[in-house]
Amino acid sequence: MAEQELNFSVSGKYAQYLNLWQKLGMILALSGTGIILITWGGVSLTNNAAWLTVVILSIFIGTVMFTYGTYAGKTAGIKNDGVYFRSHTARGAIGWAVGIVLTAFYVFLYWFPSYLGYQTGVNGTNEGLIALFDPLSYFFKGKPASQWFVYGSIYTLVIVSLGIKFIVKYRHNRYHIIRTISVMIAQLGLAYLVPEILAGMNYNDVSQGGEYLGWYDADLKNVWPLDYDFFYGWHLDAMQQKAYQPIGMIYLVWGILLFLIVTPIITYFVGKRWYCSWVCGCGGLAETAGDPYRHLSSKKLSAWKLERWLIHAVLVLVFLMTAVTLYGYFFNTGTFFGLEIYTYFQKPYGFVIGAIFSGIVGVGFYPLLGNRVWCRFGCPMAAYMGIIQRFKSRFRITTNGGQCISCGNCSTYCEQGIDVRAYAQKGQNIVRASCVGCGVCSAVCPRGVLKLENGPEEKRLGNEGPIVLGNDGFKIEK
Amino acid sequence: MSKVVIIGNGISGVTAARHIRKNSDKEILIISAETEHFYSRTALMYVFMGHMRYEDIKPYEDWFWEKNRIDLMFDYVSHVDTDNKMLEMKSGENVTYDALIIATGSKSNKFGWPGEDLNGVQGLYSYQDLQLLENNSRDTKRAVIVGGGLIGVEMAEMLATRKIDVTVLVREDVFWGNVLPKEEGEMISKHIRDDHHIDLRLNAELEEIIDNGNGRVKAVKTKDGEVIDCQLVGLTAGVSPNVEFLKTSKLEIDRGVVVNEFFETNIPDVYAIGDCAQFKETVNGRKNIEQVWYTGRIMGETVAQTICGNKMSYNPGPWFNSAKFFDIEYQTYGWVFNELKENQADYYWEHEKEKICLHLIWNKNTDEFIGINTFGIRLRHDLFDKWLKEKASIETVMTELRNANFDPEFYSHYEKDIVQGFNDSTGKEIRLKPQKWWRKLISA
Ligand SMILES: Cc1cc2nc3c(=O)[nH]c(=O)nc-3n(C[C@H](O)[C@H](O)[C@H](O)COP(=O)(O)OP(=O)(O)OC[C@H]3O[C@@H](n4cnc5c(N)ncnc54)[C@H](O)[C@@H]3O)c2cc1C
Numbered sequence: 001m002a003e004q005e006l007n008f009s010v011s012g013k014y015a016q017y018l019n020l021w022q023k024l025g026m027i028l029a030l031s032g033t034g035i036i037l038i039t040w041g042g043v044s045l046t047n048n049a050a051w052l053t054v055v056i057l058s059i060f061i062g063t064v065m066f067t068y069g070t071y072a073g074k075t076a077g078i079k080n081d082g083v084y085f086r087s088h089t090a091r092g093a094i095g096w097a098v099g100i101v102l103t104a105f106y107v108f109l110y111w112f113p114s115y116l117g118y119q120t121g122v123n124g125t126n127e128g129l130i131a132l133f134d135p136l137s138y139f140f141k142g143k144p145a146s147q148w149f150v151y152g153s154i155y156t157l158v159i160v161s162l163g164i165k166f167i168v169k170y171r172h173n174r175y176h177i178i179r180t181i182s183v184m185i186a187q188l189g190l191a192y193l194v195p196e197i198l199a200g201m202n203y204n205d206v207s208q209g210g211e212y213l214g215w216y217d218a219d220l221k222n223v224w225p226l227d228y229d230f231f232y233g234w235h236l237d238a239m240q241q242k243a244y245q246p247i248g249m250i251y252l253v254w255g256i257l258l259f260l261i262v263t264p265i266i267t268y269f270v271g272k273r274w275y276c277s278w279v280c281g282c283g284g285l286a287e288t289a290g291d292p293y294r295h296l297s298s299k300k301l302s303a304w305k306l307e308r309w310l311i312h313a314v315l316v317l318v319f320l321m322t323a324v325t326l327y328g329y330f331f332n333t334g335t336f337f338g339l340e341i342y343t344y345f346q347k348p349y350g351f352v353i354g355a356i357f358s359g360i361v362g363v364g365f366y367p368l369l370g371n372r373v374w375c376r377f378g379c380p381m382a383a384y385m386g387i388i389q390r391f392k393s394r395f396r397i398t399t400n401g402g403q404c405i406s407c408g409n410c411s412t413y414c415e416q417g418i419d420v421r422a423y424a425q426k427g428q429n430i431v432r433a434s435c436v437g438c439g440v441c442s443a444v445c446p447r448g449v450l451k452l453e454n455g456p457e458e459k460r461l462g463n464e465g466p467i468v469l470g471n472d473g474f475k476i477e478k
Numbered sequence: 479m480s481k482v483v484i485i486g487n488g489i490s491g492v493t494a495a496r497h498i499r500k501n502s503d504k505e506i507l508i509i510s511a512e513t514e515h516f517y518s519r520t521a522l523m524y525v526f527m528g529h530m531r532y533e534d535i536k537p538y539e540d541w542f543w544e545k546n547r548i549d550l551m552f553d554y555v556s557h558v559d560t561d562n563k564m565l566e567m568k569s570g571e572n573v574t575y576d577a578l579i580i581a582t583g584s585k586s587n588k589f590g591w592p593g594e595d596l597n598g599v600q601g602l603y604s605y606q607d608l609q610l611l612e613n614n615s616r617d618t619k620r621a622v623i624v625g626g627g628l629i630g631v632e633m634a635e636m637l638a639t640r641k642i643d644v645t646v647l648v649r650e651d652v653f654w655g656n657v658l659p660k661e662e663g664e665m666i667s668k669h670i671r672d673d674h675h676i677d678l679r680l681n682a683e684l685e686e687i688i689d690n691g692n693g694r695v696k697a698v699k700t701k702d703g704e705v706i707d708c709q710l711v712g713l714t715a716g717v718s719p720n721v722e723f724l725k726t727s728k729l730e731i732d733r734g735v736v737v738n739e740f741f742e743t744n745i746p747d748v749y750a751i752g753d754c755a756q757f758k759e760t761v762n763g764r765k766n767i768e769q770v771w772y773t774g775r776i777m778g779e780t781v782a783q784t785i786c787g788n789k790m791s792y793n794p795g796p797w798f799n800s801a802k803f804f805d806i807e808y809q810t811y812g813w814v815f816n817e818l819k820e821n822q823a824d825y826y827w828e829h830e831k832e833k834i835c836l837h838l839i840w841n842k843n844t845d846e847f848i849g850i851n852t853f854g855i856r857l858r859h860d861l862f863d864k865w866l867k868e869k870a871s872i873e874t875v876m877t878e879l880r881n882a883n884f885d886p887e888f889y890s891h892y893e894k895d896i897v898q899g900f901n902d903s904t905g906k907e908i909r910l911k912p913q914k915w916w917r918k919l920i921s922a
């Protein structure tokens with residue numbers, strides 16, 4: 001069979017020649033990452049403030065230098081040369097290694113923070129990696145860092161650094177520039193700086209020791225059901241506590257409005273992309289750090305079937321879990337029909353969905369399954385908006401008449417695993433619950449076939465007949 | 479139950495099969511000697527450049543065929559015996575048919591150049607060509623591409639991604655000059671040469687390809703006598719119908735398989751579609767051999783109707799096409815030729831700094847809109863299809879230009895500038911209409 005014989009230059013001539021800027025950038029960024037790994041390995045540094053500055057600057061500047069080396073000499077345009085020849089982006093050894101390190105990081109983060117140095121020192125002080133971030137935490141709120149603070153800081157650093165890379169890569173496409181700036185601001189400002197500063201103002205109460213009592217995920221855009229513990233008792237209580245007013249109540253009311261009113265309305269007008277590709281932190285990481293892996297999502301029909309089962313199952317679960325939680329809250333009970341709410345509802349959801357699915361599989365498996373595994377198969381917020389987008393929205397991806405040449409770039413680079421080509425080659429528009437409106441299919445299409453747009457719902461599905469525009473021979477009623 | 483056999487699993491043959499299946503229960507068999515499954519020829523370049531794998535350029539998953547009861551055979555048809563309605567296969571097997579569709583596509587042109595059969599000299603058409611290119615390009619420092627067309631520019635881009643120096647010999651005085659007007663051709667030539675460092679030689683023709691003594695290319699010589707050392711020669715001076723194997727049959731063959739507007743050949747129950755078909759009389763002002771993707775598709779859609787008892791003639795709508803020259807996308811609607819025809823007027827607009835342009839053609843007596851080329855601007859096919867069918871005036875097109883734009887959201891718009899320039903150069907007074915939902919311009 002001729003099909004199997006082709007052996008393209010995975011190891012041949014295409015071997016990656018890195019130029020000087022790329023090499024320097026990589027060395028710099030990797031040494032910053034190296035310090036993180038060393039401290040993770042248990043080494044405690046003496047001057048954490050200085051080392052942390054080195055880490056942040058080297059990762060940031062290293063990425064920018066690498067970006068410069070990669071794109072500066074090249075014309076603006078689609079830059080997918082060699083994606084399938086690189087070990088890193090083609091599920092080769094480097095891809096696997098990155099996946100394993102990421103996965104391990106999440107395992108430690110969720111279940112073994114002590115291995116990262118969390119409160120392992122004398123009198124519960126931090127060591128190692130967590131201690132490395134102590135100075136920054138003290139700066140914001142006068143407290144030692146927690147593993148979540150470390151995670152949030154690295155997460156933000158990664159989105160900002162690789163966001164710049166993404167912008168440069170797609171500098172010919174203003175849609176990508178604007179939405180990436182939006183995602184970077186949302187992460188840096190709304191998800192990181194605002195909550196940390198608020199925490200600094202509100203909970204500077206060191207006397208309580210350890211973790212402060214408030215809601216550490218006070219991120220205005222982190223909406224239930226993605227933020228599944230929004231309705232947990234401690235969280236509801238915290239928002240109502242006198243000391244935290246008026247901000248607490250504002251967050252509570254906003255959180256409910258955001259889910260019930262704001263989300264459906266905006267999704268009706270522009271599709272779920274306003275959240276998934278413009279605002280969301282998970283989406284932000286996927287679009288920036290995850291961009292090199294977007295083609296790895298499965299386009300098979302079987303994957304789509306699995307997706308529909310899984311994501312809607314998670315949506316049902318989060319509703320159930322939250323309903324039971326609220327029942328417990330309002331009736332002031334810890335059990336539901338004899339079942340302990342924490343043990344039987346909250347804990348399993350947090351463990352399976354919150355930790356394993358969104359963290360370990362969702363991010364850890366980027367280099368293996370693509371960058372939107374969580375967004376596609378698991379996120380209940382995406383499921384909720386997806387239903388609106390599919391059935392009641394003005395958003396669609398318009399297919400440009402008969403211009404499609406079935407090349408497959410769109411499907412390949414769709415991080416959500418949508419077989420865009422299957423629609424485009426029939427002249428149909430793409431109206432799919434899972435589309436996060438990243439706009440990459442439209443960008444990579446070499447024939448100008450796809451356009452994300454909002455318009456009246458009439459004829460939203462595009463061509464309905466079997467004949468594609470260009471054939472005047474006959475019209476067949478569907 | 480009658481049996482339809484299709485030779486060729488390209489877009490034409492596969493579209494015919496799909497539509498026959500939609501409309502009937504006939505037995506369907508597709509034969510190909512190229513690949514086991516249908517893949518998108520237009521995407522070969524992306525496999526070579528590492529954007530996609532071979533499996534990504536197959537538009538249907540492998541289970542599709544069985545599910546739709548379309549049988550596949552991986553074999554070469556060496557002779558068509560129309561008297562006995564039988565195909566002789568290279569494997570020795572014989573296959574019978576009730577209806578036969580020939581959809582065998584094209585092959586790369588060779589013009590009898592000395593040395594054209596040397597090792598390291600090749601065209602780019604098939605999957606096997608791609609494999610060959612993979613091998614031929616391994617130790618290549620410089621490649622020479624002969625012919626400046628769409629496949630030529632793709633080949634240049636492909637080789638450039640492997641850090642190979644590329645020389646392109648083009649006969650015309652701008653790139654793709656037998657199709658593009660001078661202005662566009664110059665802009666594209668500049669892009670290829672200045673932005674992508676391709677050694678583009680205009681007004682240059684191949685004289686011969688020189689042997690290194692071991693049956694392998696070592697250089698080419700141009701008509702000017704210049705010798706260019708190279709290890710690979712790409713022949714991309716057009717394609718022609720792949721019909722050699724039919725010359726032993728009773729089918730009428732000229733350049734392609736000769737057919738009427740129903741795709742009927744001189745023999746009953748035998749049809750030909752796609753790149754390999756040659757129309758006795760041209761249809762709707764098009765060429766009598768059409769070698770593009772969507773015409774193959776339309777022919778497949780149409781012949782399927784005939785075979786399913788609903789006799790239908792080929793009737794493509796207004797001409798359109800698209801391509802990409804390295805970073806620059808090109809679209810065209812209606813007819814824009816490299817030179818103005820009688821009674822035609824034109825207006826050309828180019829961006830001051832960037833390589834973005836637009837070229838409009840209309841009838842200077844009647845003001846009827848005739849065609850448009852754009853580079854770096856995407857346009858809406860639906861609107862142009864409608865305007866061309868309605869014979870809309872150039873005024874209509876210019877006034878509604880905003881609605882015709884298909885660029886992604888937030889892109890810069892140039893309509894104001896374009897209309898301004900148009901008014902200045904023609905003395906007309908077009909007032910650009912504000913953008914509205916484009917469908918409102920298409921009556922239901
Ligand atoms: C590199 C490249 C890029 C292109 N890009 C574009 C583009 O961007 N846009 C566009 O519109 N067009 C493009 N084209 C042209 C387009 O691909 C063709 O017009 C189209 O594929 C023709 O389809 P077809 O079905 O007629 O024939 P083909 O796709 O050629 O299919 C014919 C098949 O029949 C097989 N066959 C032939 N003889 C026999 C036999 N005797 N026995 C068994 N099998 C046989 C062949 O091996 C082949 O697999 C491109 C072509 C090439 C080569």
Ligand code: SF4
Pocket residue numbers: 397410413414415416417418420430434435436437438439440441442
């Ligand atoms: S269909 Fe296009 S816009 Fe939607 S998720 Fe896929 S690539 Fe992004």
Ligand code: SF4
Pocket residue numbers: 403404405406407408409410411420421424425444445446447448449450
């Ligand atoms: S990328 Fe464009 S041309 Fe290629 S299959 Fe998708 S829509 Fe069609």
